[in-house]
Amino acid sequence: MRKLIVALVVLSVVHLALLFIEPAGATRIATGDGVDVGIVFDVGGRGDKSFNDGAFLGAERAMKELGARVRFIEPGEGSDREAGLRLLAAEGMDLVIGVGFIFSDDLTLLAKEYPGVKFAGVDYAVAMDANGKPVPPPDNLAALKFREEEGSFLVGALAALVGNSKKLGFVGGMDFPLIHKFEMGYRAGVQAVCPDCTVIAQYAGVTPDAFKNPGRGQELGLSQYQQGVNVIFHASGSTGLGVFEAARRLGKLAIGVDADQYAEAPGFILTSMVKGVDEAVFGAIRQVQDGTFRGGIFELGLKERGVNYIDDANNASLITGAARERVEALRAEIIAGRITVPSTK
Amino acid sequence: MSHPEVSAPARDPWVQRLMEPLLPPLTALLIAAVVGDLLILSFGQSPREVYRLLVDGTWGNAYGFGQVLYKATTLACTGLAVALGIRAGMFNIGAEGQLALGGFAAALVGLGLPAGTPAVLAIPLCVLAAGAGGSLAATVPGALKARYGASEVIVTIMMNFIVAALLNWLVATKVNVAESLHTPEIHAGAVPRLAEVFPAFHGSAANFTILVAIGLAVLVWWFLFRTRAGYELRAVGLQPDAAEYGGVNVGRTWWRTLLLSGALAGLGGINYVLGYKQYYEEGFAAGAGYLGIAVALVGRNHPAGVLVASLLFATLSQGALAVNALVPKQMLDVLTAVVIIAVATAVPEVQRLLRSLRGRQA
Numbered sequence: 001m002r003k004l005i006v007a008l009v010v011l012s013v014v015h016l017a018l019l020f021i022e023p024a025g026a027t028r029i030a031t032g033d034g035v036d037v038g039i040v041f042d043v044g045g046r047g048d049k050s051f052n053d054g055a056f057l058g059a060e061r062a063m064k065e066l067g068a069r070v071r072f073i074e075p076g077e078g079s080d081r082e083a084g085l086r087l088l089a090a091e092g093m094d095l096v097i098g099v100g101f102i103f104s105d106d107l108t109l110l111a112k113e114y115p116g117v118k119f120a121g122v123d124y125a126v127a128m129d130a131n132g133k134p135v136p137p138p139d140n141l142a143a144l145k146f147r148e149e150e151g152s153f154l155v156g157a158l159a160a161l162v163g164n165s166k167k168l169g170f171v172g173g174m175d176f177p178l179i180h181k182f183e184m185g186y187r188a189g190v191q192a193v194c195p196d197c198t199v200i201a202q203y204a205g206v207t208p209d210a211f212k213n214p215g216r217g218q219e220l221g222l223s224q225y226q227q228g229v230n231v232i233f234h235a236s237g238s239t240g241l242g243v244f245e246a247a248r249r250l251g252k253l254a255i256g257v258d259a260d261q262y263a264e265a266p267g268f269i270l271t272s273m274v275k276g277v278d279e280a281v282f283g284a285i286r287q288v289q290d291g292t293f294r295g296g297i298f299e300l301g302l303k304e305r306g307v308n309y310i311d312d313a314n315n316a317s318l319i320t321g322a323a324r325e326r327v328e329a330l331r332a333e334i335i336a337g338r339i340t341v342p343s344t345k
Numbered sequence: 346m347s348h349p350e351v352s353a354p355a356r357d358p359w360v361q362r363l364m365e366p367l368l369p370p371l372t373a374l375l376i377a378a379v380v381g382d383l384l385i386l387s388f389g390q391s392p393r394e395v396y397r398l399l400v401d402g403t404w405g406n407a408y409g410f411g412q413v414l415y416k417a418t419t420l421a422c423t424g425l426a427v428a429l430g431i432r433a434g435m436f437n438i439g440a441e442g443q444l445a446l447g448g449f450a451a452a453l454v455g456l457g458l459p460a461g462t463p464a465v466l467a468i469p470l471c472v473l474a475a476g477a478g479g480s481l482a483a484t485v486p487g488a489l490k491a492r493y494g495a496s497e498v499i500v501t502i503m504m505n506f507i508v509a510a511l512l513n514w515l516v517a518t519k520v521n522v523a524e525s526l527h528t529p530e531i532h533a534g535a536v537p538r539l540a541e542v543f544p545a546f547h548g549s550a551a552n553f554t555i556l557v558a559i560g561l562a563v564l565v566w567w568f569l570f571r572t573r574a575g576y577e578l579r580a581v582g583l584q585p586d587a588a589e590y591g592g593v594n595v596g597r598t599w600w601r602t603l604l605l606s607g608a609l610a611g612l613g614g615i616n617y618v619l620g621y622k623q624y625y626e627e628g629f630a631a632g633a634g635y636l637g638i639a640v641a642l643v644g645r646n647h648p649a650g651v652l653v654a655s656l657l658f659a660t661l662s663q664g665a666l667a668v669n670a671l672v673p674k675q676m677l678d679v680l681t682a683v684v685i686i687a688v689a690t691a692v693p694e695v696q697r698l699l700r701s702l703r704g705r706q707a
Contacts, residue, residue, distance in 0.1 A: 004368045011375035018382035019393045074674040076662055078629040079550050079621060083412055084666055086548055087402075101524055105622075113548070125524035177523060207513035208526065208627065 034067035038088030042100035058281030111141040149185030149343040151307030156189025159231040161323035169229035173211040173236035175203035182235035217242025373687035402667020411549025416659035421558040422613030423637025428646040433602040434582035439501030440610035441634025442508030443479035447611020450478025452625035455531025462533035471534035479611015487603035491596040527626035552620030562648040639685040
């Protein structure tokens with residue numbers, strides 16, 4: 001007991017002493033004359049090499065180029081999403097961004113409560129009313145959605161053109177509508193350049209865990225390659241790392257998703273279907289700065305450069321000139337509206 | 346983070362009685378505070394500024410305080426669940442799964458009831474469902490423990506994964522709203538927010554299920570210290586062989602305790618499901634079950650202590666958001682871990698439990 005009391009006194013003194021240390025350059029005050037922006041990431045989102053990191057990149061660019069003052073919040077559990085958004089909205093930020101479809105309800109609620117603050121939701125899921133009609137988001141809320149099916153269409157066409165096989169592979173994460181968009185676009189792209197080709201499409205599971213199961217990804221990848229598939233497109237989060245591993249082992253090709261995944265398996269990544277989350281976030285910040293921001297549902301497709309595929313020095317040797325020409329012609333047709341890419345099963 | 350008045354070693358038995366249980370956790374908290382100072386300094390920030398933001402964002406305004414109360418409600422339930430287990434000499438690591446299943450059960454009943462069911466009927470039914478759901482998740486470990494002496498530590502952990510997978514699947518395929526990870530909104534059984542009576546709490550998730558948490562703490566106290574079953578439970582926890590010799594059915598006590606413990610954890614689910622969002626969402630209180638272990642330990646397995654400890658950890662959790670501009674969220678996670686480790690080594694109950702676990706392996 002006496003020992004504990006001594007320890008208590010010593011600790012109190014140390015704590016008090018430490019409290020009065022004022023490190024140089026503490027409390028970095030965000031500089032810049034741009035707008036105030038707050039971003040709330042998905043739980044455990046930073047470092048996903050996908051849309052959370054994409055949003056971060058976009059914000060970073062806005063800080064550099066527009067002088068925006070950006071604050072980030074990483075929530076811990078379910079109720080932290082609303083709390084994080086509310087914290088930022090209550091501080092009078094000009095723009096508050098929620099990253100991920102899971103923010104949809106919280107954003108709708110807060111946009112109504114803070115009509116003076118502008119909100120944006122990446123991958124915002126539009127709610128349906130009782131009659132199955134979409135409920136438009138409030139005027140101060142921009143729903144940033146991506147037409148993943150259009151990007152998937154192009155990589156599907158590319159895979160069929162350079163794959164040297166009548167069979168193409170697809171590995172999805174969770175079997176649900178968001179991922180069906182990728183599969184349907186991919187299938188349509190394959191059919192567009194090779195009507196007698198078939199697509200083997202498999203999903204890693206029916207739960208969110210299906211997005212983080214590389215073991216299952218490798219299993220599906222190996223089995224598809226052994227069935228004669230030469231190229232697999234994955235839309236499955238880190239499950240896809242297993243697909244890449246299978247490609248590496250058998251010397252086949254895989255297609256990455258969301259971000260440029262070339263570095264995950266150099267030489268075995270044909271291309272990646274990228275979502276321009278950084279572009280979308282940067283765009284929203286710039287619009288707030290310009291005063292051109294408006295609410296509503298924004299579908300970002302090939303035309304808006306919201307989705308694209310990677311064709312750079314790393315993978316140029318894998319894409320033949322003829323294939324590139326054909327895919328670019330398809331892109332032009334989609335942008336012109338002559339091809340409509342399906343998005344649902 | 347507080348600076349307690351330190352008095353000279355007391356001879357007064359009353360002061361002594363109060364000091365004896367309070368000193369170890371206080372020391373542990375101060376250790377955590379000092380480590381926190383060093384962590385903050387390592388990020389080049391001023392500890393005083395960060396702690397000030399932390400207090401401002403939590404106890405400093407009604408909204409922040411409401412959020413603390415909200416988070417504390419769930420933690421109090423899981424903390425009570427773990428504390429009850431430890432009192433009987435068991436480590437219930439399954440509060441995470443029990444909490445999730447409890448929340449899901451409440452949502453199911455709320456969905457099953459027709460809209461317009463009177464609240465006096467709907468709320469108790471949903472609350473009961475939450476308790477039953479939590480109990481259900483504890484049945485398997487309870488049965489295996491009582492019948493075969495299987496280690497509840499291992500079985501409850503495994504149940505967490507089973508429950509998580511089951512609920513994942515159910516919510517993804519059976520009771521889903523498109524493009525979301527949650528069930529539809531419940532038709533009946535919603536519990537009003539505190540803000541409806543105290544407008545100052547506006548916007549915070551705090552709701553009247555907090556009364557259930559407080560009531561549970563009182564009930565657990567009464568059960569443990571005022572009933573024969575509670576006495577038997579504590580006797581089993583102190584020395585199962587002696588209790589058995591004294592005529593207590595040890596297996597049945599373990600079994601009953603795990604079911605009760607599961608029910609307590611499951612009741613934590615009503616906070617989110619009935620009081621906040623009115624639907625069950627995947628991972629709605631992720632981590633609250635595991636944090637319940639820390640809450641029980643810091644609260645020294647006493648219901649009153651659990652309530653205080655749940656406020657402490659809720660403050661750290663909400664504070665993490667408030668100081669996120671200066672230091673990464675992980676810093677507060679580390680701080681929480683330091684609190685847990687410091688307390689775990691300082692509190693006699695834990696030392697005893699660790700000793701008994703070692704003894705069991707031998």
